[in-house]
Amino acid sequence: MQKNYVQEILSIIHSGLPKAELAEKLSDYHEKDLADALEVLTPAERQSLYSILGVDTVAEIFTYLDDAEPYLKELPSHEAAKVISNMDSDDAVDALEDLDDTDKNEIVNKLDKDSVEDVKMLLSYDEDEIGSRMTTNYISIKNDMTIRQAMSELVKQAGENDNISTLYVVDENEHFYGAIDLKDLIIARAEESLESLIVRSYPYVTDREQISDCIDRIVDYAERSLPVLNDAGKLVGIITSSDVVELVDDEMGDDYAKLGGLTGEEDLNESVFESVKKRLPWLIALLFLGMLVSSVVGAFESVVAVLPVVICFQSMVLDMAGNVGTQSLAVTIRVLVDENLTLSKKLQLLWKETRVGLLNGAILAVMALGFLGCYIHFFKGYVWTSAFLLSGCVGLSLIVSMVISSLVGTLIPMLFHKIHIDPAVASGPLITTINDLVAVVVYYGLAMVVLIDLFHLA
Amino acid sequence: MQKNYVQEILSIIHSGLPKAELAEKLSDYHEKDLADALEVLTPAERQSLYSILGVDTVAEIFTYLDDAEPYLKELPSHEAAKVISNMDSDDAVDALEDLDDTDKNEIVNKLDKDSVEDVKMLLSYDEDEIGSRMTTNYISIKNDMTIRQAMSELVKQAGENDNISTLYVVDENEHFYGAIDLKDLIIARAEESLESLIVRSYPYVTDREQISDCIDRIVDYAERSLPVLNDAGKLVGIITSSDVVELVDDEMGDDYAKLGGLTGEEDLNESVFESVKKRLPWLIALLFLGMLVSSVVGAFESVVAVLPVVICFQSMVLDMAGNVGTQSLAVTIRVLVDENLTLSKKLQLLWKETRVGLLNGAILAVMALGFLGCYIHFFKGYVWTSAFLLSGCVGLSLIVSMVISSLVGTLIPMLFHKIHIDPAVASGPLITTINDLVAVVVYYGLAMVVLIDLFHLA
Incomplete structure (x- = not known):
């Protein structure tokens, strides 16, 4: 079993040993464990601990704190500046960015000369540039x-x-x-x-x-x-x-x-408003694109009016198409991120996704045909031929919409990538909408042509 | 601009310099770049390169190859064994696992004593155990x-x-x-x-x-x-x-x-069957769960029969509920992975997700009310009161189903986590299904009670 170092550290700190001995004992622990211990000490205990450990160790411990702000605020600004001066430049920047602007400026003014230069250099880079993440500790x-x-x-x-x-x-x-x-x-x-x-x-x-x-x-x-x-x-x-x-x-x-449809990673401590801000854009985009789908479904009102049983399977066909699209999207995004694809590689991926969609679609179509046919016969009271016509229509819709969804789920992110829009953000709502549209048109279209016009099932 | 080291290496190799000078020049390059160069050489060029570089360097280069198999097969087995003996133990295991069993055993039998022991030790661990990833190079x-x-x-x-x-x-x-x-x-x-x-x-x-x-x-x-x-x-x-x-x-x-609904990460070089195998489980689960949703939708056939316009907005309500659920799922999975949550933290997360769902739902409901009301009036030819009754019904469904979806998207992964089933695998289909069910019942239920029974909109 893993030893509980934090517990050991706390009992050493609370042991009342003389300072030199305390320092000696604590030097046997990793700064990360000391940082974890720091969080459960009282401010007074922390103060005395800092003087025992010395500024070098304190600086290292501070780099392991999730949020250094409360601990830095406990220190007089010249001491906080000393701690930050002793950090690696990238950690120093991280720590400073935890602070509000007044505190930050006060401390920056008191940093030693080398640290100020390093910190200013790192801050001069955009956060997407690799320079903002480097350290001058080498x-x-x-x-x-x-x-x-x-x-x-x-x-x-x-x-x-x-x-x-x-x-x-x-x-x-x-x-x-x-x-x-x-x-x-x-x-x-x-x-x-x-x-x-x-x-x-x-x-x-x-x-x-x-x-x-x-x-x-x-x-x-x-x-x-x-x-x-x-x-x-x-x-x-x-x-x-x-x-x-x-x-x-x-x-x-x-x-x-x-x-997952978020604009950025979330953690537990975020406020409700932060979270709403990260999730709402996707949802609003989807609401408006959803209206587009609604108007297309509206065009098939007449089908539903004469054959209401078809609505039972709309959600199934749409869900399947949506999921197949998401699978293709997930694969394509990672491939685009990982490698620089040539055109022939892209075509190869597209061709592969088509075959995967076709094979998955065919397998599911057969299952749908069998199971849904029985379901419609026994629970909806249709005769066998009508039941299998209905389930065949669902199965055929599954194949067609899954193949198209695979293609859409692969093509859309490639397109966004090509025009330098982050495909991971932009693709989701568009793919969902296109796949919904395709699935709706295929499913209700087939129902209209095959079931109503051809076999007069209404 | 980044220099093209691979190009430089190739022109050095093709320069016809004497061996000693070649070795000297190539020692200025990183093994990763040498590995990239290796892939475009002819087998004969590689042979002569190996003898120039020496087994230590060759071993390091081989650790950078994506797939060492073709290169190891080019070597006589005692030389391949020498190369692998010189690798870090974890890299040696990786390289050996690229080979088929006959080749692997032949080489393992010729490894030096230390390497055999290390390799056997590493192979004795399950691939989920940290021991399988360690190196004995320290x-x-x-x-x-x-x-x-x-x-x-x-x-x-x-x-x-x-x-x-x-x-x-x-x-x-x-x-x-x-x-x-x-x-x-x-x-x-x-x-x-x-x-x-x-x-x-x-x-x-x-x-x-x-x-x-x-x-x-x-x-x-x-x-x-x-x-x-x-x-x-x-x-x-x-x-x-x-x-x-x-x-x-x-x-x-x-x-x-x-x-993304895959059972494992995929890469470009996987066969269609591999991909189908990774994606089909999710889809089959969804097909059967989708039948459940179908039978519930079936219960509302009567609503659709008298008021076909309601089907226009089914996909919108279901998509929104589904997406909100996915967002909550994505957040919850990462939180569960990252931290050991106490019960009070879990309740806190649940409460937060509820409020996020409510706030997002309310914002979208207001938008839906306004925009859909106008849409229904102008494009579907309903009078203003009926139009807003319909769009209000959609809006109300959005609020209710989004709150419930947030809760479901948070609770289900927590539950699976609790009973030690990987929540990332199991949650997706179940959440989609539950959210579809909830959204269908809420939407058609409201349509039935409010629009048909109360306001006789049919």
């Missing part, structure tokens, strides 16, 4: 150093920068020159040249790239960190693996939310 | 070493194990003792005790834990790696940050697929 060495010099530079910088597994090499103009795997430096002999350790053509991203454009590339390299360069080729920061985890989580969470 | 040192000994142990092991940013400390029985941040070891003075650097209460996971149970904990620690212990407390492997990226991607992709 080891940078010059390309003309010896192995020994590089090693001592590492020791010097490691106190402040803890992303040390890759060392970034720059030339005399601070332009990115290459990267060294720390492992290679550690096992290198002193007489080797540093140059031989440097991977010159190291993968990188540029600071103004859209996160959604480079996230897959970053993930594919599976590195502990990747350098971020500006347009001039200068090294401005790095993206660490924990940034990547966050980025992947955000991107996928976004796709997920949009598939 | 630095392990004894707790009674000095700083100097630890440092030289690191140098010794770093050649084979490249996850060096955290050093794992074990006691004389190989039980996990704690972890050392490499940074701390690097900046430590030789006379310090190693003990003072060891974080004793370091976070860990146990090998038999379900991935879905511990993934959030792992992500929260945001570490470069976390140790994996067995029940006895022995260190058996580590989970690296790139494993975490993969795990998050898998978990979220799974939730995403299930919300």
